[in-house]
Amino acid sequence: MAALPRRIIKETQRLLQEPVPGISAVPDDSNARYFHVIVTGPEDSPFEGGLFKLELFLPEDYPMSAPKVRFITKIYHPNIDRLGRICLDILKDKWSPALQIRTVLLSIQALLSAPNPDDPLANDVAELWKVNEAEAIRNAKEWTRRYAMDN
Amino acid sequence: MNSDDYDDSGNETSGDDVDFGIEVEAGSTREVQSIDDDYPYEVLSTDDIVQHMIDCIKDVNTVVQIPATTTRILLNYFNWDKEKLMERFYDGNQDELFQEAHVINPYKRYTIVAKPKMSRKVLGTEECEICFMVLPPSQMTGLECGHRFCYQCWNEYLTTKIMEEGVGQTIACAAHNCPILVDDQTAMRLLKDPRVRLKYQHLITNSFVECNRLLRWCPSPDCSYAIKVSYVDARPVACRCGHTFCFACGENWHDPVRCSLLKKWIKKCDDDSETSNWIAANTKECPRCNATIEKDGGCNHMVCKNQNCKADFCWVCLGPWEPHGSSWYNCNRYDEDEAKAARDAQERSRSALQRYLFYCNRYMNHMQSLKFEHKLYAAVKDKMEEMQQHNMSWIEVQFLKKAVDILCQCRQTLMYTYVFAYYLRKNNQSVIFEENQKDLERATELLSEYLERDITQENLVDIKQKVQDKYRYCDSRRKCLLVHVHEGYEKDWWEYTD
Ligand SMILES: [Zn+2]
Ligand SMILES: [Zn+2]
Ligand SMILES: [Zn+2]
Ligand SMILES: [Zn+2]
Ligand SMILES: [Zn+2]
Ligand SMILES: [Zn+2]
Numbered sequence: 001m002a003a004l005p006r007r008i009i010k011e012t013q014r015l016l017q018e019p020v021p022g023i024s025a026v027p028d029d030s031n032a033r034y035f036h037v038i039v040t041g042p043e044d045s046p047f048e049g050g051l052f053k054l055e056l057f058l059p060e061d062y063p064m065s066a067p068k069v070r071f072i073t074k075i076y077h078p079n080i081d082r083l084g085r086i087c088l089d090i091l092k093d094k095w096s097p098a099l100q101i102r103t104v105l106l107s108i109q110a111l112l113s114a115p116n117p118d119d120p121l122a123n124d125v126a127e128l129w130k131v132n133e134a135e136a137i138r139n140a141k142e143w144t145r146r147y148a149m150d151n
Numbered sequence: 152m153n154s155d156d157y158d159d160s161g162n163e164t165s166g167d168d169v170d171f172g173i174e175v176e177a178g179s180t181r182e183v184q185s186i187d188d189d190y191p192y193e194v195l196s197t198d199d200i201v202q203h204m205i206d207c208i209k210d211v212n213t214v215v216q217i218p219a220t221t222t223r224i225l226l227n228y229f230n231w232d233k234e235k236l237m238e239r240f241y242d243g244n245q246d247e248l249f250q251e252a253h254v255i256n257p258y259k260r261y262t263i264v265a266k267p268k269m270s271r272k273v274l275g276t277e278e279c280e281i282c283f284m285v286l287p288p289s290q291m292t293g294l295e296c297g298h299r300f301c302y303q304c305w306n307e308y309l310t311t312k313i314m315e316e317g318v319g320q321t322i323a324c325a326a327h328n329c330p331i332l333v334d335d336q337t338a339m340r341l342l343k344d345p346r347v348r349l350k351y352q353h354l355i356t357n358s359f360v361e362c363n364r365l366l367r368w369c370p371s372p373d374c375s376y377a378i379k380v381s382y383v384d385a386r387p388v389a390c391r392c393g394h395t396f397c398f399a400c401g402e403n404w405h406d407p408v409r410c411s412l413l414k415k416w417i418k419k420c421d422d423d424s425e426t427s428n429w430i431a432a433n434t435k436e437c438p439r440c441n442a443t444i445e446k447d448g449g450c451n452h453m454v455c456k457n458q459n460c461k462a463d464f465c466w467v468c469l470g471p472w473e474p475h476g477s478s479w480y481n482c483n484r485y486d487e488d489e490a491k492a493a494r495d496a497q498e499r500s501r502s503a504l505q506r507y508l509f510y511c512n513r514y515m516n517h518m519q520s521l522k523f524e525h526k527l528y529a530a531v532k533d534k535m536e537e538m539q540q541h542n543m544s545w546i547e548v549q550f551l552k553k554a555v556d557i558l559c560q561c562r563q564t565l566m567y568t569y570v571f572a573y574y575l576r577k578n579n580q581s582v583i584f585e586e587n588q589k590d591l592e593r594a595t596e597l598l599s600e601y602l603e604r605d606i607t608q609e610n611l612v613d614i615k616q617k618v619q620d621k622y623r624y625c626d627s628r629r630k631c632l633l634v635h636v637h638e639g640y641e642k643d644w645w646e647y648t649d
Contacts, residue, residue, distance in 0.1 A: 010283040063281055064311040096327035097308055098280040098300070103327070 004032050008058060011100055023105045025056065033058040037069075037105065041148065042113040046140035047075070050148030054084075054108070056101065066095035067104060076136075076143035078117040078126035086111070087121035190386040192398070193379045195366070197356065200377055204359050207231060215240055217257045220334035227320050228252035230362040253323065253330040255295040279304055281325065292341070294333060298326035305341045309333065313347055319354025369394055370401045385410050406564065407636035408571040412647070416570045420511065437462055438469045452600050466516070510573040517566035520599070524559050527602065531555050550619055554602060557622040561595040561629050568632065576646040580639055587632040594625045 012032070015025055022042070028034040037054040041047030053072040059065055069091060071084030079087040090099060090107055120126030129136040185191045195203060208222045211233055215222070228251065229236045239248050249256040276285045281304040293299035300308070308325045312318045322333040335355055342348045360366045360377050369376045371394040378388045378398060385399035387406075396403055400410040402417070437444050437455040439462040444453055455462040464471055535548040568588050575581050598621045639645050 005282070006284065007282050061311065064307055065315075090327070094328070096329075097304065097325055098298075099327050 007063060008032065011102075015101060020102055020106060022109060025101060025105060033062075035101065039105065039109055039112070041144060042109060045113050046137045047077075047112050047144050047148070050144040052112075052148055056104075058101075063097040063099070066091050066099075067101060069104060069108065074143060074147040076125060076140040077112070078115050078120045078122055078129045078136075079111055081121045085121065087119060184389070186387045186389055186395070190384060190388075191381065192388050194391045195377045195379050197375055200356050200360060200366075201352075203379065204356070207233060211236060220336045221254050221257050224254045224320075224332050224334060225249075225252050227358065227362060230364065231359065232364075253321075253332045254334075255331060281308070294324050294331050294337065296324055296326070296329050296331040298324050298329055300325055302341065306343050309338055309342055309351075310344065310347050313342075313351050313354065317354065319351055320358040367398060367401060370396055403563070405567045405570075407633055408567045409640075412574055413567070413570055416573065419507075438464050438471075452596070507573070510569045514566055514569040517562045517569075521559060521562050521566070524555070527555055527558070528552075531602065547615070550615055550622075551602075554598065554618050554622040557626050557629075558595065558598050558602065561591060561598070561625050564629050564633065565592055565595060571636065574647045574649075576648050578644070578646060580635075580644040584632070584635060584639070587628070587635055591625070591628040591632050594621070594628050598622060598625050 012027055019025075022040040023037070025035045025037045028036060035056040035058075037056050039052045039054060041050035041052065051073075052075060055070055055072055057068045059068060069086060071080055071086065073084075075084070081087075086108065088107060088111060090096075090104065115129060117126040117129035125136065125139075128139070183191045183193055193199075204223075207226060208219050211222050211226065212219060214237065217225075225236055225240075225248075226233070229239070245258075246256055276287055277291050277299060278285050279291065279299075279301040281300050284301060286301055290301055291299040292302060292305060305325065309322060312322045320332075322338070323329060324331045324333065335351075338351055339348060342351060360368055364383055365381065366377050366379050368374075369378065369390040369392060371390060371392050374390060374392045374394065376390050376392060378390065380388070380398055383399060385397055387395050387404040388398045389395045397405055397410060400414065402410070402413055405413050408416075437453075437457065437460060440455060440457050440460040444455060453464050453466050455464070462471075463473065531551045531554075535551050538548045538551075539545060565588070568584075568591075572581075572585065572588065575584070598618075601618065601621055636645075
C-alpha cells in the first residue's frame with residue numbers, strides 16, 4: 001500500500017486529539033483509510049439514546065473526492081436507505097477538498113436532528129414522514145430502541 | 152514566473168489581455184459562404200473559434216470596463232449573448248448580476264475578501280486547508296473570494312475537476328460552499344500538465360460553441376470545425392469536411408420534412424429498432440427461387456444471381472420488375488384499398504405497424520442506396536477516364552459526375568419525403584404530393600439503373616445526351632416537389648396525423 005498522505009495522518013491525529021462531542025472515529029488497525037465510526041443520536045431527535053455504527057472509507061484520491069460513508073446500524077430515516085447509504089450533498093456534488101472527516105460526521109449528525117423528506121433516499125420512509133410525521137417519528141424511535149440500543 | 156507574482160489575489164488581469172494559451176494564427180482564412188444565396192455562414196476552425204471568443208470578450212470590454220476573465224464568465228452565464236449581458240449590466244442591479252454569475256464584483260473586489268487563515272504555529276505562515284501543510288504566503292494562492300490553498304492542491308483540484316468530472320467553464324473555488332468560479336487565466340496559470348491544459352481548453356471552447364446559439368459543431372465524426380451563422384434557421388450548411396447538415400437541428404439536410412417531424416421520426420425509428428433492424432437487413436430472398444440476394448448498388452432493379460433463375464424483380468416490393476419499367480410503377484405509394492383490406496383481415500395494431508413499415512422500408516432503402524454513393528462515384532470516375540481515352544475532353548465528361556451528384560440529391564430528398572408522407576393526413580394536396588413523389592422516385596430509379604449498367608453499351612455522344620436528359624428531368628422533378636411542399640407550408644395545406 002502506498003504511503004499515507006500527510007493530510008490523512010494529520011487529520012487522524014487531530015481527530016483523536018480533539019474528538020467531536022457525540023462522535024467517535026477510529027482508524028482500523030490494518031487499514032488507516034478505513035474508520036470505525038459511532039455517532040450518538042442527537043438530543044430531542046427520535047434517535048436520542050441510540051448509538052449508530054458507521055463505516056467511513058477514504059478513497060485513493062481523497063481529499064479530491066469525498067469519503068465513502070455508510071450506516072451499519074439499521075436506521076429509520078428518510079435520507080438513509082436500507083443499505084445505510086446516505087443522501088447528503090457534501091458527499092456528492094457539494095464536496096470540497098477543504099472539508100474533512102470531522103465536518104462530514106458533523107453534517108451526518110445534523111441530518112439526524114433535521115431529516116429532510118423532500119430530498120429522500122428511502123421513498124417509503126419519506127412518504128410517511130410527509131403524510132404522518134407522528135407515526136414516522138414513532139417508527140424511528142422504535143427502530144432506534146430495537147437496533148441502536150443493545151450494544 | 153518569480154515569487155513576486157504569487158501575490159495575494161493572484162488574479163489581476165489588464166482589461167484586454169485575453170491570452171488563452173492557444174496560438175492563434177494571425178489573418179486565418181475565414182470566408183463567408185452560403186448554399187442558399189440568402190443564408191450566409193462561416194466555417195470556423197478551432198483557432199477561429201478561440202479568436203471569435205476573444206473578439207466577443209473584447210467587444211464587451213470596449214463598452215464595459217471589467218477584467219476580460221470576468222467578462223468571459225458573465226458571457227458564459229448569458230450563453231454568449233452580448234446584448235443580454237449589456238442589458239442586464241446597465242438596467243439591473245449589478246451586485247445581483249455578479250452574484251448570479253458566481254463572480255466577485257470587480258468594482259468592489261477588496262471589500263468582501265475572506266481573511267487568510269494564519270497558522271497557529273509559525274508566525275507569517277498559512278496552513279493549506281487541503282493538504283494541511285504550513286507554508287509561506289508566496290506558496291499560497293486563491294481567487295478574489297480570498298480562500299487560499301497551496302499551488303499543488305489547486306493543481307490537483309483543477310485536474311480532478313477537468314479530467315474526472317469534465318468540468319471546464321464552471322469550476323467553483325475549492326472552499327466548501329464558495330460559488331466563485333475559477334476564471335480561465337487562473338486555471339491556465341495553476342495547471343501544470345500539458346494534457347490537462349489541453350483538455351481544459353477543449354472544454355472551454357466546447358462550452359463556448361454549445362451555449363452559443365449562432366454556433367454549431369459539425370456533427371460529422373472526427374470533424375473539429377464549427378459553423379457560425381448570423382441568425383438561426385433550418386437551412387443547409389456545408390462544412391469544410393464535406394458534410395452538409397441542417398443548422399437548426401444538426402441532422403443531415405432533410406428538406407422537405409421539418410426538423411420537429413424528423414426528430415419525432417428518428418425517435419420512433421430508435422424505439423422500434425427491432426423492426427428497423429429487420430428492415431435494414433441487407434439481404435432478401437429471390438421471390439422466384441429463394442436464393443439469397445444481397446443489395447450491392449443503389450438501383451432497385453434486381454437480377455437474381457442464380458444463373459438458372461435470373462429473375463428480374465423489384466427490391467422494394469419483391470414484385471416482378473416488368474411493370475415497374477412501364478407506367479404501372481406503383482411501388483412508392485401506400486395503396487389505401489389494400490390497407491383497408493388488410494385492416495379487415497388483421498388487427499388494428501398490425502395495420503399501423505404495416506403502414507409504418509411501408510414508409511420506413513422506403514426511407515431505409517434510400518438511406519442504404521446513399522451509402523453506396525462512394526462506390527458509384529468510383530465507378531463513374533473509371534468511366535470518365537475511359538471516355539477521355541475515346542477523345543472526349545475532361546470538361547466534356549464532367550456530366551457523369553454531375554449525374555451522380557443529382558442522383559444522390561434526389562435520393563436524399565426522397566428519403567425525407569417518406570418521413571413527411573408518414574405523418575401526412577390525406578387531402579387534395581397530399582395526393583398531388585404523392586404524385587410528385589412517385590414521379591421523382593421513378594425518374595431517380597431510372598437514372599440510377601442507367602448509371603449502373605447501361606452506359607457501356609452505347610456510343611459516347613448518345614450516352615451524354617441520354618444521361619443529361621435523365622438527370623435534368625430528375626432535377627426538375629425534385630425541385631418541383633420541393634416547391635410544392637414549401638408552398639404548402641406557406642399556405643397551410645399540410646395536416647398531420649397524431
Ligand atoms: Zn495544499
Ligand atoms: Zn472561495
Ligand atoms: Zn465537418
Ligand atoms: Zn433540421
Ligand atoms: Zn432467383
Ligand atoms: Zn416495387
